[in-house]
Amino acid sequence: MSLPKPAMRGLLAKRLRFHLPIAFGLSLIAAAAFKFGVTEPRKKAYADFYKHYDSMKEFSAMKEAGIFESVRPTGK
Amino acid sequence: MVSQCQQPKKAMQHLTARRVAGLLSRRGVAAFSSSGVKMASHGHGGVTEQTDMSVPLYWDRLDTPLPDRPYKDTLSDADKSLKQKEKGPWNSLSKEEKLALYRLTFNETYAEMKKPTGEWKTVLGGIFFFIGFTGLVVLWQRYYVYPPHPRTLDDEWQAMQVKRMLDMRVNPVEGFSAKWDYEKGQWK
Numbered sequence: 001m002s003l004p005k006p007a008m009r010g011l012l013a014k015r016l017r018f019h020l021p022i023a024f025g026l027s028l029i030a031a032a033a034f035k036f037g038v039t040e041p042r043k044k045a046y047a048d049f050y051k052h053y054d055s056m057k058e059f060s061a062m063k064e065a066g067i068f069e070s071v072r073p074t075g076k
Numbered sequence: 077m078v079s080q081c082q083q084p085k086k087a088m089q090h091l092t093a094r095r096v097a098g099l100l101s102r103r104g105v106a107a108f109s110s111s112g113v114k115m116a117s118h119g120h121g122g123v124t125e126q127t128d129m130s131v132p133l134y135w136d137r138l139d140t141p142l143p144d145r146p147y148k149d150t151l152s153d154a155d156k157s158l159k160q161k162e163k164g165p166w167n168s169l170s171k172e173e174k175l176a177l178y179r180l181t182f183n184e185t186y187a188e189m190k191k192p193t194g195e196w197k198t199v200l201g202g203i204f205f206f207i208g209f210t211g212l213v214v215l216w217q218r219y220y221v222y223p224p225h226p227r228t229l230d231d232e233w234q235a236m237q238v239k240r241m242l243d244m245r246v247n248p249v250e251g252f253s254a255k256w257d258y259e260k261g262q263w264k
Contacts, residue, residue, distance in 0.1 A: 042250065045249055045250050046249055046250075049248070049249045049254075058245065061258075062243060062244065062245060065243035065244075066243075067240065067243050067244050
């Protein structure tokens, strides 16, 4: 008998005090991981692709392959 | 107050291998027998036994430990004298007498109620059996139901399709055409 009285109030507040910083931190980590794992490499890939991109050369190659309908390969 | 469905022990049927054969025919009846009040009676002079729900019942349930009445309510003379002895000090009862008193009030102990039935083997076996049967059905379908393949799934057509995608430079930055080496004419 004579157990200590359990906490009757502030239970949600106590839980939030504990879990909110953790949630905040994990969200920040997730966002940072996505930024540096996905978006930065993707931006770099696009920058590298277009650094030495010759659009006329690509167009001629595609034209010779015969995929266009408006302009045919030089043979025809 | 009857707040839960209460089944006398003999009405419950554990799913064992013996009962699987009659399972499909009994499934409809079992669904209704849970209340115990309206068991399917066909009106052939009361062939099916009905439990009288208007009197206190006995049950063996894990979640409701104390039934409305003791298990044996018609006591023989020996039982009655034992019940009289129970009204005195319990130290004077021998171990066998205590066990006999328990068995007067209760049918099964908790350990006996919780005894594993091996029903899971039947269930798992049934699952595998029907999955296997379904496999046979699917196999039959593949030969007798499905129409012939469209030509776009042939290997030649797929090769032509890949070549056309590479010619069109599909996803040249990070995707499909990015993996093709245009100088050497091969995958990177």
